[in-house]
Amino acid sequence: MSVLKHELLEQYFAKDSRRKFLALVSRVAGAGSVGLLAEGQSGSGTSTGTSGTSAANDINILNYALSLEFLEATFWTQFLGQGALPAGVSSFSGLIGTVSGNPPAFTSASFSGASAFAGYPAAFTNGLFGLLGQIRDHEVAHAAAIISAIKSLGGTPTQPCTYTFPVTSVNDLLTTAQTIEATGVSAFDGAINLFSNPALIQTAATIATVEGRHA
Template identity: 25%
Template sequence: MIRSASRAANTRHMGSDLQGSPMHDQVSVVDFDGDEAVAEAVAGLQEAGSTRGAFFRRAGAVAGAGAAAVLLPSAVAQARSGGSKKNDIKILNFALTLEYLEAAFYAEALAVGGYTGSVLNFAQVVASHEATHVATLQGVLGSKAVKKPSFDFKGTTRHWHSFLRTSKVLEDTGVAAYQGQAPLIHQNAVLGPAGAILAVEARHAAWVRDLLYAGKSVKPAPEAFSVPMSMSEVLSAVKKTGFITS
């Protein structure tokens, strides 16, 4: 029941800025049903006898009125002790799939958005970061890297406001995904870069809030703790956007 409350709280905060927009501007990443989809995009993650649902598990405790999940040092140590180099490869490929998605989104935004000022600056900087994340993960994985999927962002990059709203959801999902996988990383050589990417994704999430909520009485950080997402939750969320087409 505590876990359900935590997920519900996280879902409300992630979806609040998507309400009331035209259907083509909405990104349905908050209605989790446990569907382990986007098989084509993550086919390279599979090993014989493995499942995506077993790829991540949530480790944490509950704190605050929002019932946010918090990773404790003991839980992190226990999760890492049960990891393996093979699982680290799966984690990196999962991260690469998300980075492909984000990099393609920002590249399209720059190509078709016609943004100006602070929104253009945000799109340019974040596009560069996401492209660097992709190149870095590809370099680490080498021949074991999953292939880049095809994408359709359904017009969300055509206007600066729908772009920012979609960016917020993608960045929030990325942060939660990295937070969910970090305790399962076995090798310090992998944990370091993953942690560095997580920190930058969190800064992107903060930056887009500054742009999106400028002049509005909206709490940019309504909870004291960030709630991680499992792999199955993230894949289900990504599937519901319809952004990955092959």
């Protein structure tokens, strides 16, 4: 990645606080989703592996993380279009939510014409659009991985929500993404040491590493 691209991404994907994220969610998600994010729990189930209490706690943490991944995956898929399905997954159903209103869908040409990139060559904006597409694919894959982990514990994955994103331009897209993506880093960093199941610690650490690259 060029130094210029790295600096630009740092500008738009700077880390932010969980408080600011929840304030944003109160605007873009339904009340049920806001409650889930604030309380950090959803779904239910019992595990045949670890103790029932530990498994239930792990499932609640995973469902909290899943709600964040749904938000991220839906956000990027809406504005960049669908990308590649994760390995072993045959449909986007259950991996992304729906978006209300009449939100725009952006292309690489949209980025070239955005005021944020005035004066930048098309090669740069095309490359940036492709990089954001990779982030989208990562978020969808993360959602699929967490769903699989919840089911393996005997739990019930929470479901995607209907969102209303305050985005009408590429500039809006990047400003909103600043908060959404940065939260993925802190969420998984904070969750790593809360799991009882060692395998989940590894999964969370892997996702946190990828989220860190996004931020």
